Amino acid sequence: MKKNLLTVIILALVLVNLILTAVLAFSVIPQTKKSNELIDQVCAAINIELEGGQNKDSSAVPIEEIAVYNITDNFTVNLADNGDGKKHYAVFSVGLSVNKTSESYATYGGDEMTELTDKETIIRSDINTVVAKYTEEEFNADGQKAVKEEILSKMQDLFGSDYIVGVNFSSVATEAH
Numbered sequence: 685m686k687k688n689l690l691t692v693i694i695l696a697l698v699l700v701n702l703i704l705t706a707v708l709a710f711s712v713i714p715q716t717k718k719s720n721e722l723i724d725q726v727c728a729a730i731n732i733e734l735e736g737g738q739n740k741d742s743s744a745v746p747i748e749e750i751a752v753y754n755i756t757d758n759f760t761v762n763l764a765d766n767g768d769g770k771k772h773y774a775v776f777s778v779g780l781s782v783n784k785t786s787e788s789y790a791t792y793g794g795d796e797m798t799e800l801t802d803k804e805t806i807i808r809s810d811i812n813t814v815v816a817k818y819t820e821e822e823f824n825a826d827g828q829k830a831v832k833e834e835i836l837s838k839m840q841d842l843f844g845s846d847y848i849v850g851v852n853f854s855s856v857a858t859e860a861h
Contacts, residue, residue, distance in 0.1 A: 745783050745849050752852070753797050754779045755804060761812055763858070766819040770860040774815060774823055780807075780839060781850030788847035810838045820858050828853055 755778045763772040782797070783789065792799035800807070814834050815823065823831055832851045839848040 745781075745785070749784050750849065751782045751784050751789075751795065751797070752779045753782055753800050754854070755808065755811075758855075759808070759811060759815070761815045763815070763823055764817055764819045766821060768860075772820040772858060772860045774820075774856065774858045776856040777854045778811060778835075779852040779854055780848055781852060783847055783849045786844070786847040788844050792843065792847070806842070807839070810842065811835055814838055820860065824858060828856065 758775055758777045761774050761776075763774055766772065780800075782792075782800075793801070815831060818831055832853070835851045836848065839851065842848075
C-alpha cells in the first residue's frame with residue numbers, strides 16, 4: 685500500500701511539474717521574445733551595434749574614401765610632470781582622417797571642410813587637453829598609440845563615430861627644460 689501511495693504522489697508531482705512547465709512556456713517565453721525584439725528595435729533606432737561600441741578605425745574605410753584635414757599650426761603642449769624636476773614639452777602637428785562616405789561629410793563642409801576650419805579652436809583645445817595628461821614617457825610609448833586613440837575617441841564624441849576615423853601625427857618632437 686505504501687508503494688502505491690508513493691507512486692500516486694510521484695505521479696501527482698510529475699503532473700504539477702508538467703502544468704507549471706506549460707504555464708512557463710506559454711506565458712514567460714513569449715514576453716521574453718517581445719522584450720528582445722523591443723531592445724533590438726531601440727538599438728537599431730539609435731544605431732548601436734550589438735557587438736560592442738568600439739570606435740571605428742580608419743583601416744575599415746578604404747583609403748580612397750578618406751580625406752585628411754590638417755590642422756594649420758603646430759601644437760606645443762606642456763606634458764604632465766614625471767617627477768624629474770624638468771618641464772617637458774611636445775611639439776607636433778595633427779591631421780584628422782575623415783570618412784568621405786559619412787553622412788556628416790557634407791554637413792561639415794565637404795571637400796573644403798569649412799565647418800572643421802570654423803571649429804578648429806574646439807578641436808585644438810580638446811587635443812591640448814588630452815596630450816597634457818601624459819608624461820613624456822607615456823606620450824612616446826608605442827608610437828603615441830594611446831594618445832592618438834584618446835584623441836580619436838574625443839573627436840568621435842564631438843563629430844560622430846563614422847566621420848572622424850583616424851588621428852595622425854605628421855611630426856613629433858619632445859624635449860625637456
